[in-house]
Amino acid sequence: MRKYIPEDTIRRLSVYLRNLINLKKIGKKIASSKEITISLNIQPSQFRKDLSYFGSFGKRGVGYDIDKLIEHLEKIIGINKKIKVILVGVGRLGSALLRYKGFSLLNMEIVCAFDNDPKKIGKVIDGIEIKDIKEMKKVLQKEKIKVGIISVPSSSAQEVAQYMVNSGIKGILNFAPITLNLPKNIFIKHVDIPSELGVLIFKLENL
Amino acid sequence: MRKYIPEDTIRRLSVYLRNLINLKKIGKKIASSKEITISLNIQPSQFRKDLSYFGSFGKRGVGYDIDKLIEHLEKIIGINKKIKVILVGVGRLGSALLRYKGFSLLNMEIVCAFDNDPKKIGKVIDGIEIKDIKEMKKVLQKEKIKVGIISVPSSSAQEVAQYMVNSGIKGILNFAPITLNLPKNIFIKHVDIPSELGVLIFKLENL
DNA sequence: CCTTGTGAAAACTTTCACAGCT
DNA sequence: AGCTGTGAAAGTTTTCACAAGG
Structure with a gap:
């Protein structure tokens, strides 16, 4: 984990994060990579690859726990604190x-x-x-x-x-x-x- | 000419253009790819490659006529008219x-x-x-x-x-x-x- | 059976290095 | 002698495709 990370990957993390916060707001708890990226015009595989630079945060066959993924992304970007x-x-x-x-x-x-x-x-x-x-x-x-x-x-x-x-x-x-x-x-x-x-x-x- | 052109190439054209307008303002008439890119943190070879998607606008051994290159870039980007x-x-x-x-x-x-x-x-x-x-x-x-x-x-x-x-x-x-x-x-x-x-x-x- | 995680392949972009002109 | 223009090489990013796991 932590090879060389594309700058666009970093930029997309913020985009994912905002989208996850929206999904959370409408009451969603779990989402697949497809659900998370569909409205962002990003491929699900791109999302999974982006995350893979930092670890594995989903459950196979299930998807991602939105609350947990929000926390992870905030920590990764460095905005878990104001x-x-x-x-x-x-x-x-x-x-x-x-x-x-x-x-x-x-x-x-x-x-x-x-x-x-x-x-x-x-x-x-x-x-x-x-x-x-x-x-x-x-x-x-x-x-x-x-x-x-x-x-x-x-x-x-x-x-x-x-x-x-x-x-x-x-x-x-x-x-x-x-x-x-x-x-x-x-x-x-x-x-x-x-x-x-x-x-x-x-x-x-x-x- | 006109294969597939990277989007970053297009974005840099505007950056080159602004820089050329500045060079013109200080009275420069001819500039090499090195002179044009030095203050832009871009490689001269990148500049030449970017231009090469659209044609050849310089003189070997000499450099680029600033006035002419400004005209060419404006035409390429599509901003030769307001x-x-x-x-x-x-x-x-x-x-x-x-x-x-x-x-x-x-x-x-x-x-x-x-x-x-x-x-x-x-x-x-x-x-x-x-x-x-x-x-x-x-x-x-x-x-x-x-x-x-x-x-x-x-x-x-x-x-x-x-x-x-x-x-x-x-x-x-x-x-x-x-x-x-x-x-x-x-x-x-x-x-x-x-x-x-x-x-x-x-x-x-x-x- | 569904979705993740990830090597490997494909696609794309930049840099190199030198032939070609002036 | 000097600088452009450009194929080829190197480097980077995305997409694919499938093994692994719930």
Whole structure:
């Protein structure tokens, strides 16, 4: 167990988890790989293979205990306890992310936001205080936070990212449409909205 | 030319294009695959292979004419002319996307937004009018639009997506954290923010 | 008899390495 | 001499198919 694990496998774990939580909500206790994946457009064999990287959690001939599998998946992803993250750049997109409700299902929470605009510093959005970017290091140490979201303009994203790393951030979710250059030990995920639209536009014309 | 083209290749085309536009801005006329990819954390051979699916655009011993390559990439992706898209769901995230400036560099433009909340209908955000969702079909036909962005809550995303398809939409960029089930001829790209954070959190713990 | 778990095969993507032009 | 373009090799991910177990 634990060879090399595809990144898409990890991404799908969250998708499975959300779906299992839904199945639980409608009262289901046991589900087969087929039932779990049918509405996700994923093959049952893909689901079973994904899980197999981490162990065996089902019963042959029966399926998976939903409650138990939820617990296992949360533990595997690392969200069995609430994960605190910060957000940097409280512009339009940043403010929207501060109010975004999609994190809580996966036990994630933005606990603090940062900006360098004096007009924004001190404000509170949805219970989340906006602080001066200079206080970042202190907050990260006190709250033991390692993950941050960047929603600043492209023009300052690289500089801000570097500052986050210097303050102790180890993983960055980047919403700025620019490639960040950071040390190899920092994990970066890029949500590149225009590029995703580009993929759609291409497919529409060519496939 | 035109075998089977990896989706990641398509996504990288947009990344190359943005970078080329930047290089052009600083006055560069010719660039090698190495110069183009160095700040993107992509191998030069990957760049050349990606282009090779579509033709040969460089000069051996020299490199690529930046102006010409920009034109070629825009044509390949399908954004040589301005591409109009709609947005459905003018909540926090939707409003932020309406004001998002990252589309214009890639010749994309949100030309109309839709919602079902009477309080929002008729308003104008950044020059984009918010219309009743019932007018969608008319707008799509008049403006010949095929691509839409969904930024409604998970609970209504499937229903709204179905409505968009019925109105003529062929490609959807989905921001709701739920898998959409639509006919196979509809192209869907999912921007799943909590799942991306999940990947980061996993990596931080395990790699 | 049903469904999991998993090696092995198939499919796909990236990297290599060098022939081919400028 | 230098950089592109590209088959071939290496590497990675998904799908298959079936043994194993309830």
